[in-house]
Amino acid sequence: xxxxxITIPASARRxxxxxxxxxxxxxxxxxxxxxxxxxxxxxxxxxxFVCTYNGVEIFSADFHPAISANPYVxxxxxxxxxxxITCSWAGxxxxxxxxxxxxxxx
Amino acid sequence: xxxxxxxxxxxxxxxxxxxxxxxxxxIEPATAATPIGASRTxxxxxxxxQAIRKIVGDAPVNKGKVTxxxxxxxxxxxxxxxxxxxxxxxxxxxxxxxxxVFTQKNPLPDVATFRLGARAGRAGVATRMRLxxxxxxxxICELSDGTFWSGTADxxxxxxxxxxxx
Amino acid sequence: xxxxSAALRRCFGLLWSSSGALFVAVLAVSSATxxxxxxxxxxxxxxxxxxxxxxxxxxxxxDAANPGTLWVLDGEALWKQKTGSAGRSCFDCHxxxxxxxxxVAARYPVFNASRARPVNLEQRINLCRTxxxxxxxxxxxxxxxxxxxxxxxxxxxxxxxxIAVDARTxxxxxxxxxxxxxxxxxxxxxxxxxxxxxxxxxxxxxxxxQAHPTGYPLYRLEWQGVGSLQRRLRNCLTGIRAQTPVFxxxxxxxxxxxxxxxxxxxxxxxxxxxx
Numbered sequence: 001x002x003x004x005x006i007t008i009p010a011s012a013r014r015x016x017x018x019x020x021x022x023x024x025x026x027x028x029x030x031x032x033x034x035x036x037x038x039x040x041x042x043x044x045x046x047x048x049f050v051c052t053y054n055g056v057e058i059f060s061a062d063f064h065p066a067i068s069a070n071p072y073v074x075x076x077x078x079x080x081x082x083x084x085i086t087c088s089w090a091g092x093x094x095x096x097x098x099x100x101x102x103x104x105x106x
Numbered sequence: 107x108x109x110x111x112x113x114x115x116x117x118x119x120x121x122x123x124x125x126x127x128x129x130x131x132x133i134e135p136a137t138a139a140t141p142i143g144a145s146r147t148x149x150x151x152x153x154x155x156q157a158i159r160k161i162v163g164d165a166p167v168n169k170g171k172v173t174x175x176x177x178x179x180x181x182x183x184x185x186x187x188x189x190x191x192x193x194x195x196x197x198x199x200x201x202x203x204x205x206x207v208f209t210q211k212n213p214l215p216d217v218a219t220f221r222l223g224a225r226a227g228r229a230g231v232a233t234r235m236r237l238x239x240x241x242x243x244x245x246i247c248e249l250s251d252g253t254f255w256s257g258t259a260d261x262x263x264x265x266x267x268x269x270x271x272x
Numbered sequence: 273x274x275x276x277s278a279a280l281r282r283c284f285g286l287l288w289s290s291s292g293a294l295f296v297a298v299l300a301v302s303s304a305t306x307x308x309x310x311x312x313x314x315x316x317x318x319x320x321x322x323x324x325x326x327x328x329x330x331x332x333x334x335d336a337a338n339p340g341t342l343w344v345l346d347g348e349a350l351w352k353q354k355t356g357s358a359g360r361s362c363f364d365c366h367x368x369x370x371x372x373x374x375x376v377a378a379r380y381p382v383f384n385a386s387r388a389r390p391v392n393l394e395q396r397i398n399l400c401r402t403x404x405x406x407x408x409x410x411x412x413x414x415x416x417x418x419x420x421x422x423x424x425x426x427x428x429x430x431x432x433x434x435i436a437v438d439a440r441t442x443x444x445x446x447x448x449x450x451x452x453x454x455x456x457x458x459x460x461x462x463x464x465x466x467x468x469x470x471x472x473x474x475x476x477x478x479x480x481x482q483a484h485p486t487g488y489p490l491y492r493l494e495w496q497g498v499g500s501l502q503r504r505l506r507n508c509l510t511g512i513r514a515q516t517p518v519f520x521x522x523x524x525x526x527x528x529x530x531x532x533x534x535x536x537x538x539x540x541x542x543x544x545x546x547x
Binding site: 017030059060067 | 183184185186209211212214216217218219220221222223225226227228231232234235236237252
């Protein structure tokens with residue numbers, strides 16, 4: 001059950017700086033952990049995060065194994081117009097997930 | 107190789123760190139003893155500097171403008187909340203292009219790269235990171251004029267008392 | 273709650289250090305006002321939340337940042353999913369969980385007539401699955417069961433814990449109390465020795481909490497995921513080198529019952545975040 005949560009303000013004034021919080025379920029296995037039998041648990045992480053606002057990229061991030069499990073990132077953008085904010089995550093083993101929320105700008 | 111398995115700091119590496127080729131970043135040599143049971147893999151000074159060089163190239167890294175908000179003593183090294191803020195007006199001609207985060211004593215030096223831009227409005231980003239040991243976290247920002255600025259924060263990390271089997 | 277409990281603790285500490293007689297008097301007063309004689313509940317009860325750093329508390333308080341929210345959202349989806357040979361969803365019987373499940377988790381574990389003993393929330397959900405939905409029970413610590421208990425628990429957030437003590441539950445409560453006070457394991461330690469006698473002090477750098485399970489299932493940073501109270505109890509037992517009962521064992525549920533009763537009146541925090 002891939003689960004992600006994008007949180008933005010319910011509405012914003014044009015030109016207002018708003019905060020976007022993005023949370024996604026992922027174990028972010030570092031590749032450095034071993035089982036109690038000494039076997040390395042293979043790396044499995046999200047490596048890329050991209051956020052677009054009505055199709056235009058406004059923020060992106062590269063994640064390395066040092067980003068915690070269930071990665072969280074909070075950033076800001078200027079509310080220019082109503083529309084859609086879309087967050088995409090991609091990573092090892094062909095992982096990819098996309099989630100969108102509507103933004104109301106008055 | 108030292109008896110506890112950590113890499114001996116070479117004279118060259120020490121000079122690189124001490125000689126200020128990457129000015130303004132306090133990176134202490136990896137001479138601290140590894141606690142029993144902790145991961146023996148640490149990036150070390152050379153690898154951290156190399157990772158920074160890969161991002162920054164030959165440009166000097168100035169000290170300032172970057173503030174890291176990190177707990178001084180973490181509740182748990184698996185998820186340490188980090189906020190990085192940069193002193194920047196964030197106008198179309200003067201803004202933060204990217205923020206890069208590094209550690210020295212994690213197995214790998216790179217933590218994350220965040221790409222902002224003038225549309226961000228505010229020069230700040232928050233996330234949660236893993237810290238393998240007590241160490242210094244380094245954040246380097248790249249401004250629109252091509253200059254690099256850095257800030258650091260020291261964090262103390264302990265192990266949980268009652269662990270379960272993996 | 274922060275400053276009040278911190279003030280209480282300072283008060284308590286002052287009395288302890290200044291006069292032994294005064295200390296005994298305070299203890300006598302607190303015992304008299306307690307609902308059951310002979311327990312060792314500190315004068316000021318406080319949640320593990322109060323001992324966490326500002327940053328970790330912020331993680332719990334912000335639903336947008338709390339990783340437990342992901343499990344709550346999963347539970348919300350599962351609540352509406354038809355399952356079993358009866359083809360029923362939780363919603364089909366219970367309707368909107370925000371109304372029907374309000375206050376439920378705050379009362380668990382609860383006496384169950386068909387089992388003739390108290391059951392915890394996980395077991396109750398599985399009873400619903402087998403008896404009403406005609407579906408196989410969900411495995412303990414499975415993502416689905418954690419998601420449903422997190423979702424149901426979330427509907428009690430902010431409400432006070434309320435455990436019914438009556439002729440039926442009393443023997444199990446006493447069994448749980450006895451387990452809490454019994455020395456166990458190779459390290460020969462009882463729960464009470466750490467969580468009553470030494471709470472607030474440090475064990476290997478970590479602060480010992482009073483151990484009130486007000487936030488379960490919770491996101492434990494150490495686990496990097498959500499887990500149940502029983503998972504945490506088994507961690508503790510591993511820590512003192514004792515045998516760990518299987519998930520769902522009677523002795524674990526009895527202990528859960530006692531711990532929730534010991535936390536009566538404290539606010540539910542599900543889904544909490546803890547180190």
